[in-house]
Amino acid sequence: MxxxxxxxxxxxxxxxxxxxxxxxxxxxGYTWAIIEPVLLISxxxxxxxxxxxxxxxxxxLFFATGVLSFQLFRNTSSYISMSFDQNRPLFNYPMVKPMxxxxxxxxxxxxTHAVVITLVLCFQIFALGxxxxxxxxxxxxxxxxxxMMAFGAGVSLAVIRRFMPSISNVYMVIMGPAFFVSCVFFSxxxxxxxxxxxxxxxxxxxxxxxFRSGYYHGYHDADVDLFYLFTWVVVLNFFGLxxxxxxxxxxx
Amino acid sequence: xxxxxxxxMIDLNNVSKTYPLRTGRKVIxxxxxISLPWRNTAILGRNGAxxxxxxxxxxxxxxxxxxTTSRHKTISxxxxxxxxxxxxxxxxxxxxxxARIYRQNTEEVIDKVESFAExxxxxxxxxxxxxxxxxxxLAFGLSMAINFEVFLIDEVMAVGDERFQRKxxxxxxxxxxxxxxxxxxxxxPALREHCQSGxxxxxxxxxxxxxxxxxxxxxxxxxx
Numbered sequence: 001m002x003x004x005x006x007x008x009x010x011x012x013x014x015x016x017x018x019x020x021x022x023x024x025x026x027x028x029g030y031t032w033a034i035i036e037p038v039l040l041i042s043x044x045x046x047x048x049x050x051x052x053x054x055x056x057x058x059x060x061l062f063f064a065t066g067v068l069s070f071q072l073f074r075n076t077s078s079y080i081s082m083s084f085d086q087n088r089p090l091f092n093y094p095m096v097k098p099m100x101x102x103x104x105x106x107x108x109x110x111x112t113h114a115v116v117i118t119l120v121l122c123f124q125i126f127a128l129g130x131x132x133x134x135x136x137x138x139x140x141x142x143x144x145x146x147x148m149m150a151f152g153a154g155v156s157l158a159v160i161r162r163f164m165p166s167i168s169n170v171y172m173v174i175m176g177p178a179f180f181v182s183c184v185f186f187s188x189x190x191x192x193x194x195x196x197x198x199x200x201x202x203x204x205x206x207x208x209x210x211f212r213s214g215y216y217h218g219y220h221d222a223d224v225d226l227f228y229l230f231t232w233v234v235v236l237n238f239f240g241l242x243x244x245x246x247x248x249x250x251x252x
Numbered sequence: 253x254x255x256x257x258x259x260x261m262i263d264l265n266n267v268s269k270t271y272p273l274r275t276g277r278k279v280i281x282x283x284x285x286i287s288l289p290w291r292n293t294a295i296l297g298r299n300g301a302x303x304x305x306x307x308x309x310x311x312x313x314x315x316x317x318x319x320t321t322s323r324h325k326t327i328s329x330x331x332x333x334x335x336x337x338x339x340x341x342x343x344x345x346x347x348x349x350x351a352r353i354y355r356q357n358t359e360e361v362i363d364k365v366e367s368f369a370e371x372x373x374x375x376x377x378x379x380x381x382x383x384x385x386x387x388x389x390l391a392f393g394l395s396m397a398i399n400f401e402v403f404l405i406d407e408v409m410a411v412g413d414e415r416f417q418r419k420x421x422x423x424x425x426x427x428x429x430x431x432x433x434x435x436x437x438x439x440x441p442a443l444r445e446h447c448q449s450g451x452x453x454x455x456x457x458x459x460x461x462x463x464x465x466x467x468x469x470x471x472x473x474x475x476x
Contacts, residue, residue, distance in 0.1 A: 006355075013352035021340045092336035093329045094312040095353055248315075 006095050014087070014096070014104030022108075030112075037075075037116045041067050048185055061130040062212070066184035068117045069211040073146045073153075073204060074175050076109040080154025081168060085161065099244060102158065106151050117143070131217075138214030145229050146207040152236025159243035183208050189220040196223065203232040257462075259290040260324045261402055261432065262310055264458070267319035269302070269309060280305045282456035283319070288434075290325060290402070294443040294464055295436045296471040297453035303436045304330070306453055307404045310434065325401035325432075331391050332406030339380040343371055343390050346379060347397075354398055361397045368423065369393035370416070389416060396423050403427075405435045421445075440468060 019030045045063050080102050087101040124130035133139060160167045182204035191199060199205055206229040213221035264287075269280040280302035295303045307330040308314045309321060329336060337346045344362060351361040366375055369389040374382060382390070395403060424433070424446070437443050443450075443464065450467020452459040454474060461467035 006353075009355055010353050013349050016352070017338065017341065017345070017349050020345060021338065089336050089338060090349075092313065093350065093353055094327075 007100065010095055010100050011104050011107065014090075014101060015108050018104055018108050033112050034115055034119070037071060037113075038119060041071075041120055058130065060128055061124045061215075062187075063185050064120050064124055065212050065215050066182075066208050068113075068120060069143065069146055069208045070179065070182055070184045070204065072113045072117070072143060073150045073207065074178070076106070076113065076147060076150035077153040077157070078168070078171065078175070079109050080105045080151060081157035081161065081171065083154070084158045085165075098158070098248075099155075099241075102151070102155050105154070106147070109150075110147050113147075133215045134217040135214040139211055140214075142207055142210035142214060142226065142229070145210075145226065145233055146204075148233045149203065149207070149229070149236055152233060152238075152240050155240030155244060156236055159240060159247055162247050178202070178204060181205075187212070187220065188223045200225070200228075203229050257289045257291070261288045261290040261293075261434075262324065262327070263287045263322045264309070264316075265320045265322070267309065267316040267321060269305060269314070269316050271305075279456045280453075281309075281316070281458070284456070284458045285319075286451075286458050286460055288451070288460065289449075290432055291449045292432050292447040293434045294447040294450045294467060295434060295453060296443075296450055296467055298474055301453045301455075303453055304332075304406055306458075307406055307434065307436060311404055326399075327402045328395050328398070328400040328404050330404045330406045331395045336391065337379045337387065340378055342378055343369070343375040343382070346390070347394055350394055350398075356398055361394070364397035365390070365393045368396060368419070385413075385416075392420060396427070399430070401431055403431060403433045405433055405437075407437055443468070 022030060022033055041064055044067060045060050048063055049059055083101040083105045084098045087096075087098070090096045090101070091098060121130075121133070125132055157167055157171055181199060182202055183199070188196060188199060188205055188209050200223055206224050206226060209219075209221060209224045210226050210229065213219040213224055264281075264284050267281050267284045271278040271280065295306060297303050305314070309316060310323075311327055311329055312321070312323065313329070336350075337343075338349075341349070344366075347362055347365050348358050351358040369375070369386075369392070371382075371386055371390060374386060379387065379390075433446055435443060435446055447464050450461045450464045450471075452461070452467055452470050452474070459467075459470065461470065
């Protein structure tokens with residue numbers, strides 16, 4: 001049988017396997033992976049609306065677009081970063097390679113987030129009367145970039161974990177504050193120029209604001225640079241893939 | 253059993269393999285070239301000589317640092333105690349996964365393993381609840397359910413109670429017309445029972461003996 005067919009059936013088997021163990025085998029199974037972020041986003045939206053929102057009347061939608069794209073990156077990258085460790089017994093089968101495990105998690109988490117994003121946005125539109133999205137291809141493109149950046153970051157972290165497992169703690173420490181400096185609940189155009197010139201170094205700003213500029217008609221996106229985001233995608237994936245290749249079998 | 257010297261099983265061509273350790277590199281093979289015929293073969297060597305690594309090279313899990321390996325038969329994964337199973341998944345889910353990656357008929361494989369491994373209700377419980385004997389039975393039963401031409405066995409034959417051992421042997425002799433075994437074990441009786449040829453791993457070199465007794469003598473000399 002051809003190597004490509006083997007590859008695809010391995011990834012398919014891994015996706016099914018990962019879906020089974022994702023939530024500690026909770027009885028409702030994978031449904032929880034959908035319910036959890038939907039609940040989380042609803043609660044966060046409610047909280048932020050209480051705190052005060054800088055006068056945006058459509059804050060629920062604004063926040064949802066931010067937190068959805070932020071979580072796509074954060075959850076997928078940290079999930080992929082554990083893929084080598086958590087699947088180690090399976091690398092005892094000759095056709096199962098670490099990169100297959102990472103790809104399986106990309107497929108699984110990518111599709112899970114696609115469902116979550118669709119559900120939350122549909123709820124905003126049909127239940128809360130939010131305006132419909134303006135430029136769906138642009139939204140797809142930015143989400144795709146964010147997802148691929150998550151893959152690059154996840155694989156890079158998984159490679160570093162081969163030598164330094166504590167890198168995961170460092171990553172958690174970084175991703176905590178990242179929530180507050182990635183334009184999840186504010187727009188880059190409202191940030192004072194001084195801070196703005198610092199914030200634009202954060203690639204997540206471009207992913208999240210890029211996603212919004214696809215959703216909103218005439219969104220103020222002068223600072224959004226999708227090519228900058230794309231550069232991060234290329235660099236992180238290059239580092240991850242080359243690093244994986246160079247460190248293969250180092251830590252068996 | 254038909255003489256199968258003429259059929260090749262696996263070729264190693266100038267294969268080198270080392271591992272980095274904290275105190276330097278551990279050499280497993282240094283430029284080994286060998287062509288193994290399709291025969292039941294014992295792998296012998298002192299502890300840490302690299303027998304399990306050799307099995308991993310043969311199976312294709314690991315690539316040599318330099319040199320090439322070529323496989324002429326379908327070869328199993330190394331079947332051993334150490335897990336190839338996910339601890340959170342039940343026996344049946346683990347079996348289903350392996351059946352899928354080897355592109356087998358899932359239900360057929362499940363039926364075969366269930367009747368062979370005799371795990372009862374544990375077949376549906378997470379693997380982490382298994383005793384080591386149960387785990388080995390599942391591993392052995394699962395590998396037997398797939399039609400490999402070569403089974404790589406890492407110290408797993410002498411497992412379970414006597415009844416299960418008899419059953420394993422019977423399952424094995426049923427496979428003999430179409431399957432051979434490459435076996436790592438420190439138990440000479442087990443090796444004598446299953447193997448006709450021997451392969452010594454010593455100091456980065458491989459020495460093949462057509463007759464097992466020659467290999468066992470060499471092994472005894474190494475340990476002397």
